[in-house]
Amino acid sequence: MEETHxxxxxxxxxxxxxxxxLQWLAGRNGGRRVLSSETIQKPALALIGHLNFVHxxxxxxxxxxxxxxxxxxxxxxxxxxIRHLFxxxxxxxxxSNCEIVPAVLRDNAEHTETPLFTSxxxxxxxMSYLGHYLTQRxxxxxxxHGVFLEVLGTGILIKGxxxxxxxxxxxxxxxxxxRLIADDVVDLKHVAPDxxxxxxxxxxxxxxxxxxxxxxxxxxxxxxxxxxxxxxLKLIVELVRPQDIGEVGLNRLDMVASAxxxxxxxxxxxxxxxxxGRNLAVLVEVxxxxxxxKSRGINPLEQFIQRQQAAIDGDD
Numbered sequence: 310m311e312e313t314h315x316x317x318x319x320x321x322x323x324x325x326x327x328x329x330x331l332q333w334l335a336g337r338n339g340g341r342r343v344l345s346s347e348t349i350q351k352p353a354l355a356l357i358g359h360l361n362f363v364h365x366x367x368x369x370x371x372x373x374x375x376x377x378x379x380x381x382x383x384x385x386x387x388x389x390x391i392r393h394l395f396x397x398x399x400x401x402x403x404x405s406n407c408e409i410v411p412a413v414l415r416d417n418a419e420h421t422e423t424p425l426f427t428s429x430x431x432x433x434x435x436m437s438y439l440g441h442y443l444t445q446r447x448x449x450x451x452x453x454h455g456v457f458l459e460v461l462g463t464g465i466l467i468k469g470x471x472x473x474x475x476x477x478x479x480x481x482x483x484x485x486x487x488r489l490i491a492d493d494v495v496d497l498k499h500v501a502p503d504x505x506x507x508x509x510x511x512x513x514x515x516x517x518x519x520x521x522x523x524x525x526x527x528x529x530x531x532x533x534x535x536x537x538x539x540x541x542l543k544l545i546v547e548l549v550r551p552q553d554i555g556e557v558g559l560n561r562l563d564m565v566a567s568a569x570x571x572x573x574x575x576x577x578x579x580x581x582x583x584x585x586g587r588n589l590a591v592l593v594e595v596x597x598x599x600x601x602x603k604s605r606g607i608n609p610l611e612q613f614i615q616r617q618q619a620a621i622d623g624d625d
Contacts, residue, residue, distance in 0.1 A: 316446045318342045318401045318424045321368075329438060331403070331426045335415045339422040342400045344368060344443065368439065369394070369402045372432030376408040387413060395421050403439075405432040448498040448506075451572050456517075457495040457507050457540070459488040460597045464507055464540035466495060466576075467593070469548035473583055476519045478548070481590040483517075488537045489527045492517045497542060499572040505542045514538075544600050545569050545578040546593055577603075 319340035322331060382390060394402075395417050401424040404410050410427060418425035428435055455468035456479040467475050476492065483489055491509030498506045515528040515536055528536045568575040579596045581589065599609065 335418040335425040336423045339424045457491040464542045465544045473548045508539045547580045
């Protein structure tokens, strides 16, 4: 299930006012305005008027350069610049670096019900804080079924049909020193173009359900180092029953790389058949090590093919 989040200006102020030392000067009636996914802008040229860099539903940051420009304008020029700034419906305006707010800016913010804030922080630092906060809050999300763990420093999702042994495998990996993030459901956030960050829903954090043992508190059983709050998803491991795939259902040499697309991001995937006597924990560890090698440009399959081709060429 995918979901896109929205956030109001009131929520942003409540969450970030103390950290950014925000003061709400004007436009309190606009607190319900909604921020868009591309929401931070520092419009150095927007005030000039010959280029329209102002977009709706944006959080506009006015720093030293913008305020110096405003102070250098005539009275009529200042009026035109401010009118241009408010020519579209902004989400909010933040004046940074303890800059003095012109009365005309405050009056227009009040008249248009545009929230106007001030902060003592320099604009680059302010935008860095806001960017991180809004990336987390506005990211697309999805919830997937499976067990999410950190194995050898890599976030992996173990998935498969009910009863295939996901939780038992996760428990064995935890006893081998790896870390549990989420059991049954993992919440994923699209925090960067090619990055999905996985979290555990608060209600089930630290818990793992194993058939025959019931619900286990992994933190209490194995200590603080056995659990982790979040991790980027890098690999999907799917457990499959042999009868579900048939004799040729899996490509033994992995001739074509397998991947699963989640929130538009392709995630590498390996499928491991479940059978009596197979040490799945070792297979998962090796799958992760192999994935790490591939991410560093080392592909065992390509090396094998090159060696085979060299042997054939030598025979010829």
